[in-house]
């Protein structure tokens with residue numbers, strides 16, 4: 614991936630400062646891109662699991678490129694640590710509840726918007742919250758940043774999810790972007806709704822939208838590997854029914870997403886969707902065994918692999934940006950060491966094993 618992690622992977626990651634430093638080290642390609650980006654960039658939903666490291670990576674790319682970019686991070690900032698880490702990197706904080714239509718009047722103009730707002734967990738108990746976050750906020754965003762008929766549109770790089778596809782077999786290599794969408798459950802259905810809202814405003818010429826269908830970013834503080842490792846540390850069995858997954862180091866995912874600022878359209882002029890994930894399908898059984906070895910824990914399994922899982926094909930991404938360079942073996946070693954040394958873990962399980970679409 615064009616040296617997105619500078620081809621130098623640390624043997625260990627021993628503190629949150631080291632983790633953030635490594636995870637926000639921009640690629641040469643991102644630094645080159647930063648020279649050409651508009652002066653102000655708005656990141657909506659910046660206060661969650663990915664936003665802080667994404668914004669910091671962009672700020673570091675701009676600094677290295679000698680560009681005085683203004684990065685405006687917009688969120689409610691329910692997590693004050695997210696705000697503090699962004700401020701420490703000179704990123705402008707704009708606190709807003711994006712479900713409040715009036716909040717948009719105070720948002721700064723921008724030619725480039727990264728859109729990370731989303732709601733997944735809690736859907737089963739309060740589906741209306743998920744639908745409003747995933748369809749009303751995109752609508753307000755496109756209304757605020759849309760420029761019908763007046764010159765170039767605002768580029769919106771919008772996070773979606775691999776959940777918009779149905780499950781598929783590992784031998785298929787995963788769903789490709791042109792596959793029909795078969796969302797399972799209300800969260801996935803609302804994520805299709807989010808894409809359709811952006812597509813609507815794109816097709817109407819109001820915005821220039823691009824959808825990122827991400828499957829499982831790996832951080833050491835959350836993610837599929839942390840989920841599996843925590844079960845092993847609790848001597849709990851590993852459920853094999855969802856037997857396969859895709860994942861990508863969060864730093865590399867962020868680098869690709871940021872570089873989507875200039876990715877073009879489909880040949881027919883419609884907005885592009887891009888799967889962002891690793892270029893391999895991993896087996897839960899083998900991954901759990903490797904994590905068990907790294908932790909010195911025995912592994913118990915329950916159930917059996919079902920023929921299908923939520924899998925995306927990363928060919929389009931690797932064609933555009935190169936293959937990811939952080940191997941899963943290294944992510945496993947880092948994760949095991951991180952948990953053994955008592956590193957910070959957010960209580961945000963992925964529920965990757967869910968097969969019924971209920972979150």
Ligand SMILES: NC(=O)c1ccc[n+]([C@@H]2O[C@H](COP(=O)([O-])OP(=O)(O)OC[C@H]3O[C@@H](n4cnc5c(N)ncnc54)[C@H](OP(=O)(O)O)[C@@H]3O)[C@@H](O)[C@H]2O)c1
Pocket residue numbers: 657658659660661662663664687688689690691692709710711712729730731732733746750772773774775827828829830831
């Ligand atoms: N992480 C992954 O592996 C993964 C995988 C697939 C898809 N995605 C998608 O990628 C996007 C970013 O991922 P993430 O892991 O960073 O998600 P996340 O942790 O859920 O972050 C999204 C953030 O958006 C903010 N937000 C939600 N509603 C808002 C509102 N009404 N007003 C203002 N801010 C609001 C929240 O922060 P505040 O509380 O500060 O407002 C929330 O933390 C999400 O859409 C997610 O669904 C992520």
